[in-house]
Amino acid sequence: MADIDQIKSKLDIVEIVSEKVTLRKSGRTYKANCPFHNEKTPSFIVDPQRQTWRCFGACSTGGDIFAFVMKSDNSEFSDALRILAERAGVELSLGQPNSHSNDFYSINKLAEEFFQELLLKDEGKLASSYLDERKVNQKSREKFSLGYSSKTSYSLKHHLAFHDVELDLAVDCGLLRKTDQGSIYDFFRGRLMYPIHDRRGRTVGFGARTLDESGPKYINTPATQVFDKRSTLYGLHIAHDSIRGREEVVIVEGYMDVIAAHEHGFSNVIASMGTALTSEQVAQLRTSASSYVLALDHDQAGMEATIRSLETAWKLFDRNQRNRRSDQLFAPDPFNIRVLALPSGKDPDEFIRTSPENWGKVVQKALPVLDFLVPIVVENFDLNVPRGKAKVIESLYPLLIGLDPFDKDRYLRLIADAIQSDQKLVEQMLTSLSRQKGASFRNKQYAPNRTFDGDVNFESDEPDRDEYTFAETQTLFLLFSKPQLRDIGLTINGECFRRADDRELFMKWSQYDSKNMNSFVDNLDHYLKDRYHVVMSKAFQSSVDIDSETDLKSCIVRIERRRLFEYRDSLMSSQSTDTPPSDDLKNELTDVDKRIRETFDVPRIMI
CATH class of the missing domain: 3.90.980.10 (DNA primase, catalytic core, N-terminal domain)
Known part of the structure; x- marks a missing residue:
């Protein structure tokens, strides 16, 4: 369903999961205690690059944004589809129920x-x-x-x-x-x-x-x-004209913050309705304002939420996003975001009601985003350990590359002073990073495509996406049309199906025996029934049953291979990049590598 791809393209899994889980950055992924079982050591990983999540603990499961919403809300696929479509602003095109x-x-x-x-x-x-x-x-x-x-x-x-x-x-x-x-x-x-x-x-x-x-x-x-509160801004209907007139919006956290501001004449103030601002909320402001002031709470949770907003909603640390000159938020000046600092312990409501004459002054003095971020980033790293200072530069690099020479010089001096280093060394580090042309700035010593026995680089041997797509569709077609293949089909891991609707179709099929296939189809909701008919119309019909069994086994091998590749990458991402892998990790990777090698022994299917 094209709707699913469109929804995924508009939503960020980090934002979706952050609504219910406190995530912390770990290399290129995010970690947390799993929300689905009790644990002391974080085993829950969110991968923003793949847009997937996985629990490596007791749950031992994972998936995409649809799988997360279904599991966290205990909802059906159709419910998750409607919720995420609304959040993404996507009008569902197939099987749309009557709108109320x-x-x-x-x-x-x-x-x-x-x-x-x-x-x-x-x-x-x-x-x-x-x-x-x-x-x-x-x-x-x-x-x-x-x-x-x-x-x-x-x-x-x-x-x-x-x-x-x-x-x-x-x-x-x-x-x-x-x-x-x-x-x-x-x-x-x-x-x-x-x-x-x-x-x-x-x-x-x-x-x-x-x-x-x-x-x-x-x-x-x-x-x-x-x-959907993640795509709604409190008070925007009242503040919209003022925001457009001033070309500036002040974003606070709570209802009372907005009410107090408007009561005292500050009519360009709205609320994010949560701790972290979302990309859906930001999208609503881009055509109305050219200057953005974040006035979220400045306790520890508020500071972390501000950082998360800058990273996920404003994409400040996403180099690709920052280089998109067609994006009106970041062209021509990406640094139109400022952060307002209030006296410790005060929220905007209290500050405005006790010192209304000073609100305009603190808004005017709000820090440019880099001035706000530099001391926070520096504080997050130990400057006295090897590469501690280098990690500061690596973290700030996506922001520094967009600066003009004069601003860059000022911030390089600011960073050099903050990390107690020479500005020339900071410049050299920045030049070195620039030459890497988009490197991830991670320690590559134990990168995901590295094997410990040194004989296979699996990443280059992956089959192309078209073969995977065909194998997934053909697997479902054979299972739905050949009842005699049911026992083979029940050996499939549901995570082999990358498409959310395909995975849900498979899970529902597995709940029916071969004598009740009519009931299986009749009980599908309109979204899944649409996908079912697409599968049955696009797949390749084998000529005889023995060919069907061979085809099914071949398809299963290929979608299982893809699952193992992705599991291997997630497993590597779950480990700290600052320390060598543990023996347990090496043993598990060796086992996964062996299983991947075994899948290459099966002849390729024709597509």
């Missing part, structure tokens, strides 16, 4: 007005008192449509039913929940309600804050047809 987007906007608006009414009643006194404590005036409450959700479980449900709203649609909106027994109840209860709007001012969802410290402090509308 307009109904969602209307239902959300009806709920917004209901919550506003409750805030003004006795029931909403607790929320009103909280807003009084935060010094939010009445004008701001109305401007941002603040409200209150009743503590009862059926208040909103009854209100929507009174207005003839189909309750199942309200469930799909995220306003109501349905139990396994079929009973429906309010999702938001006893909370201060922040309606969230799209750029056009349509109500797409809600943020909700607890008022009695029970449960999570904040909850949001779950992802729907019209809402």
Whole structure:
């Protein structure tokens, strides 16, 4: 399905996983404790180059963004497809169900007005008192449509039913929940309600804050047809004209930060609705602003989120992205991003309300991105160990290559002072890196294509992508059309299928016996059924059964070979590049290398 490829091209797996897992950079990959099982030593690896993830611990599984969303949300493929399509801004072309987007906007608006009414009643006194404590005036409450959700479980449900709203649609909106027994109840209860709007001012969802410290402090509308918090910016519908007029946007973290700023006349302020800014949110700002000020929290978590935003959303450390002159964000001046530093312990809301006269000054004095990054990068490395200073230069190199000579000279002096070195040595290191023409700056001593017995370089022996694509499609065709091959098919590792829909088709096929293939097809959702028909129309029909068995075995060998290549690369990436590989790693690599060599003994299939 072309939609899947389009979605993958628009989304970054690091951002998707970071929503639920705290990732830390490790060489060219990211590491974390696996979110799917308890562990003390990180075994969960995300590879931004391959756009894949893998747990090398108890789970011993991995996949792409679709596999992660399905596993983390315990959802079906079609649900993951819709969620990620919405996040990527991709309109699904095949099997698109009837859209209720307009109904969602209307239902959300009806709920917004209901919550506003409750805030003004006795029931909403607790929320009103909280807003009084935060010094939010009445004008701001109305401007941002603040409200209150009743503590009862059926208040909103009854209100929507009174207005003839189909309750199942309200469930799909995220306003109501349905139990396994079929009973429906309010999702938001006893909370201060922040309606969230799209750029056009349509109500797409809600943020909700607890008022009695029970449960999570904040909850949001779950992802729907019209809402995904990673592609939404709080307050943009109000701030848009001001941002366009000033050509500058200030990005904060919280709802109250935005409200306080607007209340005091700083109307170009919006919120990212989370710790790290996403590339989807950045995309919405590129046509409106030429200057960007990040004012995220400056505690440790906030600092890490700022770095992650610069790396994943702004692509500042991606040399290829930085060289794309057609990208309006980075042409002609990539350094239009600044970072605002507030006094320790203060967030923008508190700072603006206590010192409104100083907000404009700190925004004006916001640090250029390199001035912000240099001391942080230096602090992350031990300058007293071998290559410690070199790693600082390597980390900052993608930013330094885009500078004009005058700015470059200033920052080279800044870096030289920070690492206590001579500027000429820094310049020499930069020149050396430039000559490597895009090298990854990793220690190549134990690169993924290196073997420990020294006799095979597997990377150069990989079959081409067309053979893999044909083998994957042909495997599914043979399994679906030849029931007698079922036992052979059940030996396949599901991770051999790179396409998310192919992998899901295989997993669902494996759950049916050969006598119930009609049920298998009938029970596929419309997205997978579309892919099923494509597979059955594109594959090559073998003339006799013995040829079919031979073909299937040959196809399995090839897709298994690809899986082993990728597993080997992930295994190497999971290890620190600063130390030699352990004996366990060497033994496992030797075993994988042996299994890869065995796959080359099978004759190639004809394509």
